[in-house]
Amino acid sequence: MHAKKEFNWMIGGPQGSGVDTAANIFGRACGYGGYHLYGKREYHSNIKGLHSYFHFRISEKEIAANVNDVNLLAAFDAETVVRHIREVIPGGGVILEKEDLNTRIQDIPTLPPEFIAEFKKYLESKGIGNTVRDLVGEAKKENIRVYPVAFLDLLKDLADELGIEKLSKVTRMKNVLALAISFSLLDYDASLVEKAINAVFIESPRIAEMNVLACKKAYKYAKQTFGDSFSHKLKKLDVQGERIFLLGHQAVALGKVLGGCRIQTYYPITPAADESEYLEANEIFELKNGNGAIVVTQTEDEIAAVNMASGAALAGARASTSTSGPGFSLMVEGLSWAGNNEVPIVITYYQRGAPSTGLPTRHGQDDLRFAIHAGHGEFPRIVLASGDVKECFFDAAKAFNYAERYQMPVIHLIDKAMANSTQSYSVFDVGQVKIDRGKIVSSSRIFESGEYERFKFTDSGVSPRAFLGTEGAVMWYTGDEHNELGHISEEPLNRNMMMEKRMNKLEIAHKEIPIDERLNFFGLKEAENVIVSWGSPKGAIIEAMEMLEDEGYELAFLQVRMPHPLPKERIAEILGKGxxxxxxxxxxxxxxxxxxxxxxxxFMDFHILKYNGRPMTTTEVYEALRKILRGDSPKRQVLNYGS
Amino acid sequence: MVLKMSDYKTPVFADWCPGCGNFGIYTAIKMALAELQLDPHRVVIVSGIGCSGKTPHFTFANGVHTLHGRTLPFAIGIKLANPELEVIAAGGDGDGLGIGAGHFVNTGRRNIDMTYIVHDNAVYGLTKGQASPTLKLGLQTKSLPKPNINEAVNPIALALASGYTFIARAYAYDVRHTENILVQAIKHKGLAFVNIQQPCPTYNDINTKDWYDGKDRIDSTTGKPKPRIYKLEETDWDPIVKSPDEELDKTVAALRKSREWGDKIPIGVFYKNELVPTYEERISKRIPFYIEKPPSKQEISDESGAPTVTIEEWFKKLKV
Known part of the structure; x- marks a missing residue:
């Protein structure tokens, strides 16, 4: 189905067995070879033992989504084989532990009963037995190569060579063995893999050395045992220019620091906490002139997190907090206070499968309406929704400009698919990032105008803002309705004027913010088929469109980056033509x-929806769109790919 | 210019009930600010919700009237962003020990250099007299339909357990003493907690001014009331931890002292320990220039609006 040159590698095993590290090395090694990549991490809400996997797609061009196909599966355990072998496409391969071949599916303790029941139906339909060997046999019929590896023997040899007595000290290196065997089958330049190992273990040279040895051993083993049997090869590409390789949460962190965020508060929650930890690990950074720092504070709950950020913003720092659904629920009263007091805070909202605890480690876009409507009363806010890792970076920086220019909270919507996905890019052009702090008053201005009024009525509704501590300015804030000084007022006329002042800022924002910061348009201008979406489906949609355009279909795609205030006039204009x-x-x-x-x-004519906790793939978006274009789709299609 | 107590007053009408203990606390705050000659623009009074929450509006200093129970997180955010500010948090007993109890405890763990005042009248005044977390078990103040069936929390003991490094009690009708305690609290290096016993003339008909004054207990020899309140500093009480090896004994003694109630109610400083590093010092250990360039004072852009951060350096770590 894909004409372009690309390769899909999947590695899976129990959580805690080094899947992530292997994926990190894999990605870097491919990056050093000039490839672009998109890596998706899937994991359970669990620390050790339950299934996790990483799906890496590598390509000669920038990509931002997965496909359904796997070309090479590296399985640490029987469960990975059972769950993913059917994703491997003809001509592909499976690397597995030799001993797992005899494992019976019903004996895998971590497989949930609803999975086993469903899987039995498949086995019955194929008329095959219930061991891993039976599954592998079935795969072979589909022209899939199977590579059983005696990992234990390899590890024992390795321990001997390293002079390590305890086998348990080397078992962790199974991940590097599986990774290196994969690369060996692909005939990839081993020096790039070793470079990646050294980069990942840069803090511990001894571990790096051990893993490089494991890599060499695995390369040799695979060459001797499996020869040149795998049909896919991966050649180093000759590319120019520098590339970066980063996760969505890292992109947000970098964007925040660039955008001037100097206080971040958070309470631990998946998948948002990674960002705060990354910021804390890099709390001191270089400025053009000296050093800067961000203070990262772990609070007792999300209520403290949002209100602490508000306090910091009142004192003049660019401040933000990051959370996901359950945490945002707790922040709602604080959000309303920030709205009423015109506080420029940024809340980064990592959506995950909901309601309640829902699917805590899985993907979802369930909270758009919640982000737009959360909080008692009516107050202005801006809601941003990034569509890929690069947008996460730029939107994270820009969010503070919106917050300070219009003096209102900004909610930046990310989702799990972006937070935990790795993507490669050419180095971002940060020259376009500018800092706009809006109307700020210094002490001299205050003396000119006499008494400082924090909530002074103005034509735009935006009052010049002084920070707490500004010489000569004394100000009051209150969650109560207030007068221009910030003192409590329940007077009806003042109430109307204050409501109008606050809400007018949203109108001003709607008028002033350029449309290209709020909407992305892809495809043909006059296309009769118009797609509307937001957030992480972007990558899959763009690719699916390209495939459909090759088949002669005309498509346009409107990606909404600012769902609130919604650029409704422009949306109506484009949708009106479709x-x-x-x-x-x-x-x-x-x-x-x-x-x-x-x-x-x-109203939309068709809906393509998915809520099983796994991101949309290019493959399924393509198929769903094609059904619509061919005229044989129901109004509502629900996608269900993923494991 | 010397600042007088009256300089810390705003024209806003103080709408507390006549005789409210808040007047005493409010006066003591103004007196303390004047005593310390603190510039109004450098002071931030952070309050919660309830009658006491209105204090900032009557005080000529920056005021942040926040959410119910969230006084401390706001105060911390302000202080962290600009440690030069003199931050005084003031909230009610329901605010700090009921809905905000989690913040009360966790703020203690941080030992931030600020002051926290709890207005303790044992009732929720502004919602018309329900039992607050400091109302003793079995008491039935006048708007309670039934006697209180919850045990009272002990704010002094909770502050000790949470890590506050200055812990004191004051009595709202002893304004001079309260002022003195507040001055000590503000000067304290670290997190200071002052629990102020405060009659609520409207809803607490048990712990009234007369009750504190001991008018229900007439000394048979003198014929005078025997006041319940006594001052720790008038006894041989020594609350100060002078070396780390004194910490445990002083903590235990203060805990024991905190349980005195009823016929004898101690006011004054229960515990003071400046040997504990402040949160600001802990941050400075990691970010050596934190005090000189705190979050609110960092230049984040140059004149052209370009960010000051050289993010290119950071990108290098992510390069492939």
């Missing part, structure tokens, strides 16, 4: 589609 309007979202009800209907009166 004949088939298709919404693609990772939630049950099509939240953006319904918001667009509410604001424009335009």
């Amino acid at each position: 004949k088939r309007r298709i919404s693609i979202e990772m939630n049950y009800s099509g939240q953006l589609a319904s918001i667009i209907s509410e604001k424009t009166g335009i």
Whole structure:
């Protein structure tokens, strides 16, 4: 199905067995060879033992989504084989532990009963037995190469060579063995793999050395045992220019620091906490002139996190907090206070499968309406939604400008798929990032105008802001309705004027913020098929569109980056021209589609939805869109790929 | 210019009930600010929700009237962003020990250099007199339909257990003493907690001014009331931890002292320990220039609006 040169590698095993490290090395090694990559991490809400995997897609061009196909599966355990072998496509391969071949599926303790029941149906339909060997046999019929490896023997040899007596000290290196065997089958330049190992273990040279040895051993073993049997090869590409390789949460962290964020508060929650930890690990950074620092504070709960950020913002620091659904629920009262007091805080909201604890480590886009409506009362806010790792970076920086210029909270929506996905890019052009702090008053200005009024009525609704501590300025804030000084006021006329002042800022933001910061448009201008989406489905949609365009279909794609205030006029204009309007979202009800209907009166003709906790792949978006374009799709399609 | 107590007053009408203990606390705050000659723009009074929450509006100093129970997180955020500010948090007993109890405890762990005042009248005044977390078991103040069936929390003991490094009690109707305690609290290097016993003339008809004054206990020899309140500094009480080896004994003694209630209610400083590093010092260990360039004072952009961070250096770590 893919004409472009690319390769899909999957590595899986129990959590805690080094899947992530192996994936990190794999990605870097491919990056050194000039490839672009997109890596998706899937894991259970568990520390050790339950299944996790990493799906790496590598390509000659920038990519931002996975496909359904796997070309080479490296399985640490029987469960990985059982769960993923059917994703390997003809011509592909499976590396597995030799001893796992005899494992019976029902004996794998970590497989849930609902999975086993479903899987039995498959075995019965194929009329095959219930061991890993039976599954492998079935795969071989599909022209899939199977590479059983005696990992234990390899590890014993390794321990001997290193002079280590305890085998348990080397078992962790199984991940590097599996990785190196993969690369050996691909005939990839081993020096790049060794470079990647050294880079990943840069802090511990001894571990790096041990792993390089393991890599050499595995390369040799695979060459001797499996020869040149694997049909895929990976050649080093000759590319120019520098590349970076980063995760969504790292992109947000970098964007925040660049954008001037100097206080981050957080309470641990998946998948948001990674960002704060990354910031803390890099709390001191270089400025053009000296050093800067961000203070990262782990609070007792998300209530403290949001309110502490507000306090810091009042004192003049660019401040933010990061959380996901359950944490944001706790922040809501604080959000309302920030809205009422015109506090420029940024809340980075990593969506995951909900409601309640939901699917804590899985993907979802369930919270768009919540982000837009959360909080009692009516107050202005801006909601941003990034569509890929690069947008996470730029939006994270820009969020502070919006917050300070319009003096209101900004909620930056990310999702699990982006937070935990690795993507490679050419180095970002940061020259376009500018800092705009809005209307700030210094002490001299205050003396000119007499008494400082924090909530002074102005034409735009934006009052010049002094920070707490500004010489000559004394100010008051309150969650109560207040007068221009910030003192409590329940007077009806003042109430109206204050409501109008606050809400008018949203109108101003809507008028002033350029459309290209709020909407991305892809495809043909006059296309009759118009897709509307937001967030991480972006990558899969763009690729699926390209495939469909090759087949002669005309498509346009409107990616909403600012769902609130919604650029409704422009959306209506584009959707008005379309004949088939298709919404693609990772939630049950099509939240953006319904918001667009509410604001424009335009209803979608088709919905492609997914809410099983796994991100949309290019493959399934392509297939769903094709059904619509061929005229044989129901109004609502629910996607279900993923394990 | 010498600042007087009246310089810390705003024209906003103080709408507490006549006789409210808040007036005493409010006066003591103004007196303390004047005594310390603190510039109003350098002071931030952070309050919660309840009658005491209005204090900042009556005080001419920066005021942040926050959410119910969230006084401390706001105060911490302000102080962390600009440690030059003199931050005084003031909230009610329900605010700090009920809805905000989690913040009360966790703020103690941080020992930030600020002051926290709890207005303790044992009732929720602004919602018309329900039992607060400091109302003793079995008491039935006048708007309670039934006697209180919850044990009271001991704020002094909780502060000790949480790590506050200055712990004191004051009595709202002894304004001079309260002022003195507040001055000590503000000067203290670290997190100071002052629990102020405060009659609520409208809803607490048990712990009234007369009750504190001991008017229900007339000394048979003198014919005068025997006041319940006594001052620790008028006894041989020594609250100061002077070396690390004194810490345990002083803590235990203060805990024991905190349980005195009823006929004898101690006010004054229960515990003081400046040997514990402040949060600011802990941050400075990691970020050596934190005090000189705190989050609110860092230049984040140059004149052209370009960010000051050389993010290219950071990108190098992510290069492949």
